[in-house]
Amino acid sequence: MKRIIVSNWRSTALVLTGCLIVFVTLEYFLRLGRIRGRDAAEVRWSHAVNSSSRLAEALTGPNHMIEADVIIRGRDPREPIMAHPPDTDSDITLKEWLEGVKDYNKGIKLDFKSLEAVSPSVILLEEVYRLNRPVWINADILSGPGGQARPLEPQAFLSSVTTLPPHTVLSLGWTTGWTAGTENKGYSWDMVCAMEDICKPLKHPVTFPVRAALLAQSFSQLSWLLQQSDR
Ligand SMILES: *[C@@H]1O[C@H](CO)[C@@H](O)[C@H](O)[C@H]1NC(C)=O
Numbered sequence: 001m002k003r004i005i006v007s008n009w010r011s012t013a014l015v016l017t018g019c020l021i022v023f024v025t026l027e028y029f030l031r032l033g034r035i036r037g038r039d040a041a042e043v044r045w046s047h048a049v050n051s052s053s054r055l056a057e058a059l060t061g062p063n064h065m066i067e068a069d070v071i072i073r074g075r076d077p078r079e080p081i082m083a084h085p086p087d088t089d090s091d092i093t094l095k096e097w098l099e100g101v102k103d104y105n106k107g108i109k110l111d112f113k114s115l116e117a118v119s120p121s122v123i124l125l126e127e128v129y130r131l132n133r134p135v136w137i138n139a140d141i142l143s144g145p146g147g148q149a150r151p152l153e154p155q156a157f158l159s160s161v162t163t164l165p166p167h168t169v170l171s172l173g174w175t176t177g178w179t180a181g182t183e184n185k186g187y188s189w190d191m192v193c194a195m196e197d198i199c200k201p202l203k204h205p206v207t208f209p210v211r212a213a214l215l216a217q218s219f220s221q222l223s224w225l226l227q228q229s230d231r
Contacts, residue, residue, distance in 0.1 A: 024167050024205065025107055025134040029064050032105050045109075050082040052092045059104045065134065066101070067109040070094055072117045080121045085113055094121055098128045107134030109171065115152050118160040125164065136169040137161055138209065142194055144174025145185050145214055151175050154198050166203060173209040186218030192225040205231045 025043065029035045035042040046058035049068040058066045073081045074088030082097050083090035094110075101108060108128075112118050118139075125135065140147075141154040151174070161170065174191060178184055187210065199206050206229070210222060 025065070025136075025169065028107065028132075028134050034064060034105065043107075048084065049097075050084055050087075050090060050092070052096075055082075055092060055097060055100050059100060059106065063106075065107040065109055065136075067111065067136075068097070069111045069113055070117050070121055071114050072120075080117045080124065095124050098124055102128065105133070107136070109136035109138055112137070112139040112152065112157070115156055115160075118152075118157060122160060122164060132167070134169070135164070135167075136171050136207070137164065138171035138173065140173045140175045141198065142172075142174045142191060144176045144191055145187055145211070145218075146177030146179065147175030148177050149175045158198070158202070161204075164204070168204055169207055170202065170204045171207045171209050172199065176211045176214065178211065178213060184214060184217075186214045186216075187221050189221055192221040196225055196228050199229065202231075 026035065026038050026040060029043060030038065043065060044063040046054075046061065046063040046066045047068075049055050049058045049066045055066075068082045069084040070080050071083050071085060071088070072078050073083075073090070073093075080094035081090040082092050082094060098108075110121065110125075112121070128135070139157050140149070140151045141157055142151050158170075161168070172195065174187065174195070195208070208222070208225065210218070215222070
């Protein structure tokens with residue numbers, strides 16, 4: 001019992017430390033009066049905004065951040081579209097999506113599932129950046145606990161996003177998996193050390209998306225990783 005309480009407290013502390021990273025995002029919504037305090041829990045998210053109808057809904061709704069996956073369309077014209085694998089097509093391209101977002105005070109998070117989609121997307125993003133809004137760029141770049149999917153090659157991904165403005169948040173993760181009814185190992189020291197090596201030379205703020213169910217058994221490793229930088 002006592003151990004459960006301790007690990008809950010530790011997980012909470014870890015999440016709070018992680019929230020300092022979203023400072024730029026919080027400042028943006030505070031300035032607009034959309035949130036009341038510097039509390040990341042006040043920032044609400046629309047997830048999987050991968051169609052025109054979902055975008056229309058997210059833009060007119062109360063949420064602050066909108067998130068979606070980006071891939072290259074599986075047929076011609078091969079351009080970045082909003083879709084989640086195994087889907088290979090969508091009724092909305094990234095270009096249309098960004099144009100839709102332009103007139104609203106929403107932050108965006110783009111989740112890259114393929115390396116091929118990154119460079120053409122960065123070019124499109126440069127247009128949106130004239131309006132200073134929170135932008136998060138997410139990709140799994142390392143193999144993590146139970147991860148089966150192949151991560152994006154870290155150096156190739158990072159060199160494609162390096163030209164993005166300095167307030168862009170890089171959200172860098174590990175592929176993960178979860179097997180019910182077995183012991184699921186957490187993030188190992190090797191995994192967090194590899195991430196630290198990759199992040200050391202970066203200039204952008206960095207955040208680490210982690211599988212919440214593995215937080216307690218990885219507390220030492222993840223908290224060490226967060227302490228390696230004030231970014
Ligand atoms: C969009 O996301 C939903 C929910 O994750 C999914 O069911 C749907 O197949 C996705 N559509 C595309 C085009 O990726």
